[in-house]
Amino acid sequence: MKYSKYHALGNDYLVIAPEDVEIELTKERIERICHRNFGVGSDGILLGPLPSQNSDFGLRIFNPDGSEAEKSGNGLRIFSRYLWDRQLVREQFSIDTLGGKVKARVADSGKSVQVEMGRVNFNSEKIPVTGEPREVIQESITVLDQTFTFCAATIGNPHCVILLPEVAPDIAYKYGSLLEVHPSFPNRTNVQFMKVIDRENIQIEIWERGAGYTLASGSSSSAAAAVAYKLGLCDSSITVHMPGGQIFIQVTDDFMVTMTGGVTKVAEGVISLEMFE
Numbered sequence: 001m002k003y004s005k006y007h008a009l010g011n012d013y014l015v016i017a018p019e020d021v022e023i024e025l026t027k028e029r030i031e032r033i034c035h036r037n038f039g040v041g042s043d044g045i046l047l048g049p050l051p052s053q054n055s056d057f058g059l060r061i062f063n064p065d066g067s068e069a070e071k072s073g074n075g076l077r078i079f080s081r082y083l084w085d086r087q088l089v090r091e092q093f094s095i096d097t098l099g100g101k102v103k104a105r106v107a108d109s110g111k112s113v114q115v116e117m118g119r120v121n122f123n124s125e126k127i128p129v130t131g132e133p134r135e136v137i138q139e140s141i142t143v144l145d146q147t148f149t150f151c152a153a154t155i156g157n158p159h160c161v162i163l164l165p166e167v168a169p170d171i172a173y174k175y176g177s178l179l180e181v182h183p184s185f186p187n188r189t190n191v192q193f194m195k196v197i198d199r200e201n202i203q204i205e206i207w208e209r210g211a212g213y214t215l216a217s218g219s220s221s222s223a224a225a226a227v228a229y230k231l232g233l234c235d236s237s238i239t240v241h242m243p244g245g246q247i248f249i250q251v252t253d254d255f256m257v258t259m260t261g262g263v264t265k266v267a268e269g270v271i272s273l274e275m276f277e
């Protein structure tokens with residue numbers, strides 16, 4: 001089964017075209033493919049291009065635990081580059097995901113991709129977050145020995161954004177996995193620990209739903225930047241600094257987000273079905 005591997009700031013994905021799927025991609029098989037030792041190794045699988053009624057292309061996004069994600073910012077940039085490499089697109093096109101339709105624009109021969117990610121929503125019923133319908137802004141949540149103040153948002157997939165004076169990987173590892181599955185989030189959640197550096201820069205550490213600690217995340221960058229803008233801590237153009245690199249986010253007054261970042265091609269390969277035995 002053929003695949004193309006790319007990374008976006010160290011957040012790596014395998015792109016598998018539907019015509020190359022030789023065996024049903026069950027939860028267990030996705031887990032095995034993404035496994036860093038027993039499989040190819042990846043932060044997820046992008047299945048496409050698929051037919052779409054409302055966009056140029058359809059895309060399905062799977063996490064390494066086999067769950068399906070509504071949206072993936074880095075995944076959308078990688079898929080856009082894949083379409084460019086296969087000469088299926090020119091500069092601008094649209095992609096349909098479970099989390100909504102996006103517009104993509106390829107630049108620098110595919111090494112940079114801009115995606116109009118859609119509107120960030122803070123409403124509890126949209127994210128979802130349990131409790132009365134409200135905007136989830138500066139609420140309290142407790143895991144282990146720590147009570148955090150958080151904001152929640154969706155850009156198609158759910159995010160829990162925690163503002164701290166300093167962030168580090170060990171905070172994401174210690175608390176991220178517990179917040180991911182906190183009962184406040186019926187669909188689980190991605191988690192970002194955010195430091196506001198100044199009005200144009202934030203730093204985040206990420207614990208992804210269904211993937212764990214990752215070096216970068218486009219939807220996380222979009223959600224965290226929108227929260228920083230919502231809280232009045234940043235202006236509308238924000239550079240998001242992550243261990244894997246930087247993503248540039250633009251937020252409009254009504255929280256439409258545009259994300260721009262790099263993509264790197266890693267490899268093309270063939271998955272042996274023996275791996276699933």
Ligand SMILES: N[C@@H](CCC[C@H](N)C(=O)O)C(=O)O
Nearest residue numbers: 069072073074157217218219
């Ligand atoms: N790394 C992705 C996010 C992938 C989906 C996420 N784990 C989820 O389940 O929502 C990104 O770049 O946005």
